Amino acid sequence: MKAYERLIKYAAFPTASDESCETCPSTSEQLVFARALADELKGIGCTEVELDENGYLFATIPASAGLEEIPTIGFIAHMDVSPDVEDRNVKPRVVSCDGGDIVLNEELGIVLSEKEYPVLEKYRGKTLVVTDGTTLLGADDKAGIAEIVTAAERLISNGSVRHGRIRLGFTPDEEIGRGADRFDVKRFGASYAYTVDGSSFGEVDYETFNAASLRVSVRGKSIHPGDAKDKMINGSTPRRLPLSISDFCRRSSVPNTPAAIRASTI
Numbered sequence: 001m002k003a004y005e006r007l008i009k010y011a012a013f014p015t016a017s018d019e020s021c022e023t024c025p026s027t028s029e030q031l032v033f034a035r036a037l038a039d040e041l042k043g044i045g046c047t048e049v050e051l052d053e054n055g056y057l058f059a060t061i062p063a064s065a066g067l068e069e070i071p072t073i074g075f076i077a078h079m080d081v082s083p084d085v086e087d088r089n090v091k092p093r094v095v096s097c098d099g100g101d102i103v104l105n106e107e108l109g110i111v112l113s114e115k116e117y118p119v120l121e122k123y124r125g126k127t128l129v130v131t132d133g134t135t136l137l138g139a140d141d142k143a144g145i146a147e148i149v150t151a152a153e154r155l156i157s158n159g160s161v162r163h164g165r166i167r168l169g170f171t172p173d174e175e176i177g178r179g180a181d182r183f184d185v186k187r188f189g190a191s192y193a194y195t196v197d198g199s200s201f202g203e204v205d206y207e208t209f210n211a212a213s214l215r216v217s218v219r220g221k222s223i224h225p226g227d228a229k230d231k232m233i234n235g236s237t238p239r240r241l242p243l244s245i246s247d248f249c250r251r252s253s254v255p256n257t258p259a260a261i262r263a264s265t266i
């Protein structure tokens, strides 16, 4: 199966995460997809296929004979999609990108235009998987999963590419900032790992940003205005804050460094 065919298959699973839900995974739909993915990984010959109680799915591509001792590398992608746009009833289709407008939905007048999305220029002459414009496609990050699983299938079925042990990791709840929270790094057991959650052709991000966030509730003191002098306390008064915003930013900041490189050999 080709990677884009897998993406289309995966798009049928609604897997939006939900920030308001404290469970892990935050939505049960992600587990439905994870179980189907686990079955698929077993079917293509992966070993050690394990879905843990938090919805993290790990699997192994065994090393080629004689290469069992070289360091294990890992590939990671996330199973959830953004909750911001509808992800049910996705109607994916393959279209060619020739430089003109791509009409996603004639009835609703939804058009993907190069003018609005200049990045499309790079994809002229290629095919794209699109929706009817009313839903997410979910390529972030089901395209990453599709690419990893397709690569795994090829490596397992075609022994000509010799490789060490490869671990695969599929996480829930990345879109709501919790993807790494319960990732069992030790159990994953890779010396190096790459997240396949990309943007442009040939682009490799070699670092990330600190996505720490802070939610502050400050209580002031309310009192009838007629009697408020020296008694009412404004909640936004700096001395009421346990940790100043600037202090938080200083502690969580990282130096500005380039976030991506283009690797033409990739």
Ligand SMILES: [Zn+2]
Residues within 6 Å of the ligand: 078, 140, 141, 174, 197
């Ligand atoms: Zn992503």
